[in-house]
Amino acid sequence: MKIIRSIKEMQQLAGSWKRRGYRVGFVPTMGALHEGHLSLIRQARKNNKKVIVSIFVNPTQFGPKEDFKKYPRNLSEDARLCRKEGVDVVFCPSAVEMYPSNYKTYVEIEDLSAVLCGEFRPGHFRGVATVVTKLFNIVQPDIAYLGQKDAQQAIIIKRMARDLNMPLRIEIVPTRRDRDGLALSSRNRYLTAAERKSAAVLNRALNLGHKLVADGNRNSRKIITKLKALIRKSPRTRIQYLEIVDPQDLRPVARIKGQALIALAVYLGKTRLIDNIIVRG
Amino acid sequence: MKIIRSIKEMQQLAGSWKRRGYRVGFVPTMGALHEGHLSLIRQARKNNKKVIVSIFVNPTQFGPKEDFKKYPRNLSEDARLCRKEGVDVVFCPSAVEMYPSNYKTYVEIEDLSAVLCGEFRPGHFRGVATVVTKLFNIVQPDIAYLGQKDAQQAIIIKRMARDLNMPLRIEIVPTRRDRDGLALSSRNRYLTAAERKSAAVLNRALNLGHKLVADGNRNSRKIITKLKALIRKSPRTRIQYLEIVDPQDLRPVARIKGQALIALAVYLGKTRLIDNIIVRG
Numbered sequence: 176m177k178i179i180r181s182i183k184e185m186q187q188l189a190g191s192w193k194r195r196g197y198r199v200g201f202v203p204t205m206g207a208l209h210e211g212h213l214s215l216i217r218q219a220r221k222n223n224k225k226v227i228v229s230i231f232v233n234p235t236q237f238g239p240k241e242d243f244k245k246y247p248r249n250l251s252e253d254a255r256l257c258r259k260e261g262v263d264v265v266f267c268p269s270a271v272e273m274y275p276s277n278y279k280t281y282v283e284i285e286d287l288s289a290v291l292c293g294e295f296r297p298g299h300f301r302g303v304a305t306v307v308t309k310l311f312n313i314v315q316p317d318i319a320y321l322g323q324k325d326a327q328q329a330i331i332i333k334r335m336a337r338d339l340n341m342p343l344r345i346e347i348v349p350t351r352r353d354r355d356g357l358a359l360s361s362r363n364r365y366l367t368a369a370e371r372k373s374a375a376v377l378n379r380a381l382n383l384g385h386k387l388v389a390d391g392n393r394n395s396r397k398i399i400t401k402l403k404a405l406i407r408k409s410p411r412t413r414i415q416y417l418e419i420v421d422p423q424d425l426r427p428v429a430r431i432k433g434q435a436l437i438a439l440a441v442y443l444g445k446t447r448l449i450d451n452i453i454v455r456g
Numbered sequence: 457m458k459i460i461r462s463i464k465e466m467q468q469l470a471g472s473w474k475r476r477g478y479r480v481g482f483v484p485t486m487g488a489l490h491e492g493h494l495s496l497i498r499q500a501r502k503n504n505k506k507v508i509v510s511i512f513v514n515p516t517q518f519g520p521k522e523d524f525k526k527y528p529r530n531l532s533e534d535a536r537l538c539r540k541e542g543v544d545v546v547f548c549p550s551a552v553e554m555y556p557s558n559y560k561t562y563v564e565i566e567d568l569s570a571v572l573c574g575e576f577r578p579g580h581f582r583g584v585a586t587v588v589t590k591l592f593n594i595v596q597p598d599i600a601y602l603g604q605k606d607a608q609q610a611i612i613i614k615r616m617a618r619d620l621n622m623p624l625r626i627e628i629v630p631t632r633r634d635r636d637g638l639a640l641s642s643r644n645r646y647l648t649a650a651e652r653k654s655a656a657v658l659n660r661a662l663n664l665g666h667k668l669v670a671d672g673n674r675n676s677r678k679i680i681t682k683l684k685a686l687i688r689k690s691p692r693t694r695i696q697y698l699e700i701v702d703p704q705d706l707r708p709v710a711r712i713k714g715q716a717l718i719a720l721a722v723y724l725g726k727t728r729l730i731d732n733i734i735v736r737g
Contacts, residue, residue, distance in 0.1 A: 186621065279619060280563065282563055305620075308620055338559055339563075339593055342471060
């Protein structure tokens, strides 16, 4: 397995693979790899000749008061896990390699970026769209693998790839969860033991939402009220948002008809966690 | 020579060329081809295995009061010229093929897009950057050819390609001019005979600028005053801007030191023309 830090080197290798007709699978990450990432990597490994994993904590997607500095970084452990999974290249450029001085270009996806997480993290999805565009141009993958846990991110990147006619396919891989249902996230390691225990309520709330819809409830407002009440009963929780939206345009749906996305962001102490579930009315 | 209207068909053909290792040259145009375009095409033909010319009058780069509707369109004549130059593919998608309903993604280049033409055509360079990104993703060229006549556009696209790590090279081809020095432009055909005659002053003014700098003048303000005076003496002219800027960041330079770009936009009657020259102090 190669570890590449230079954009030029990565792009040249990817270009040579392209010319040889190799199918390349790509898993973009911010490192601090867990079983969720590994399930993306395994999916990529299964279906491609070459697998590239990027590890890059992208400064442009963090707000000034967010956790960019303390975001967990552990390249040697990440590289060990990638090697074990049969990854061909770990691409881990520096921030200054990706954003040299005088950097000026950004990719914006209108509407979809301003709701849910975007309402509370202005500029976040602009940073995500921009870095993913850069990574796609460097790695030139045939298939890129994203996790369903970051549902809004996956929807936005799919839309971006379609709108900009990027010559690749996006595959969304189901969320991996701990035994108590908590979605795996690099940020889970911020949690105290008490917060960790309480955090299981997020998935319980989403499952309750699923059950309510399955039982015939269609009124989003009523469902949201019940889910929020359940979460509030759990200690150390503070709900940032809990919404039921159309999975295409992310607009709130008043009555559930067809597919709907229940998405939430909840603080456990100082740690912000997100999760979601797709339901069908 | 193939004429392709479908994005999917163009992208598949380009992908198959990529896998065979063919070098592809690309000339993006809005059609109404003239000798300026043909010199780009010849440059591409000389240095690539395959040459693709796109013909697409891009709605997102026109303002609501601009000439999108009346912009000259003549596909059969353009195709004839391309065939004569040995072009392999003319790619001419429809507007709805390029921008389906619910289109949401745009590429923005900060600062560079807000000055010179950008000050008077808000959103113009966002439209240009977006359509060029789409075309690059569809055509996947090794080299794209742009004209120096649209200097700001060329600078912005070069910056965008560098910032977003697009896997290609941009080549800028010198401006082609009529005998009296008027830069070739599809919009020249809007001019009346009297306007056409008067328009030669644009190039004369730029040449005067070049001479003044060569003679040792360094004060941009004084040079600009002289050039504007010359243009104003010519009938039917109305200057929109005439500036001397740094060719990297497009910021005005007060004293010329090293390379500088003298750029102008001037109305001849209702027709807006642009031109520029690089000088060295």
